[in-house]
Amino acid sequence: MFDPLKISPAAQLNSAARFSPPVDAAVAGVSLLNIIRYALFHIVFALLGLGLVTSANSAPMPPVSGDIRGLWVNHALREKQKFAVWIDDCEGRLCGRIYWLKKPLAADGQPKQDAHNPDDTLRARSLCGLNILDGFHRVKQNSWAKGKLYNPLDGKTFDAAINLLQDGSISVRPYIGTPLFGKTLRWVRTQKTLPKCDSSS
Template sequence: MGVWADARGETQVEFYHCGGELCGRIVQLSQPTDANGKPRQDLHNPDPRRRSQPWLGLVVLQHLQYNAAEKRWDNGAIYDPENGRTYSCYVRQLSPDLLEVKGYIGFAFVGRAHVWKRVR
């Protein structure tokens, strides 16, 4: 649980329980507005009806279930509002203040892992 900053320090995501799963929503952005001074919107969402929703409050991690054997939250999905794509993902706590967040297509050994830092 808690709030974590992405690897670039541009986005802060709050992790919370949603049913028996773990989810995460954007709670802070280093650049919350676009070039016109309007709140950033989910312009690349594949669902045209959702393209006007703001990034703040957007659920970007969902369906993560704890895998005790792997000691990680697994079988989840991570949404990237910069390109409108959703990837499979897992989250592993490396230390009390560091998380490994890995998004991938197909197999977990292929993909990109990023280390996020605890904010609070």
């Protein structure tokens, strides 16, 4: 009696190969393509889960408002905050004045003054309320240029540009000649109430 269990494994494989129907090349190609598509789908799905790929249907980041008027402090870290500037509209251009100083008083207990101003007739004016930004006009939705920044620490005035960033902070870049030769300062909205410095205190 014929007993298939007594046929060697090699013989079984040869027999299966002889009786297996031929695989059409086109069918094989389609199957391979489906496998690739399946793998890519799961790869993209995994990346979406990690946040490395943005879906076409995902909500974009909300646009930043183009209004930068108000109070800005010079650093995000509270321990490094030294001054705050109030930016406002000045006859169609943006200007900014010193609103708050961490140390408003000089060593003699008097309000700090604009002691380094190149114009000696202005050196007695108080730093509190001093206008240090002037003449900025909007060039793009979130950009202002052709302004001036006055640095009371050395009495120098620089050309400057301001950009509102996506995170809500602003970059203030004073420069000489061209923005390539400058330094970018990052100011943030203050998260606490700051007392307005008093020039007469």
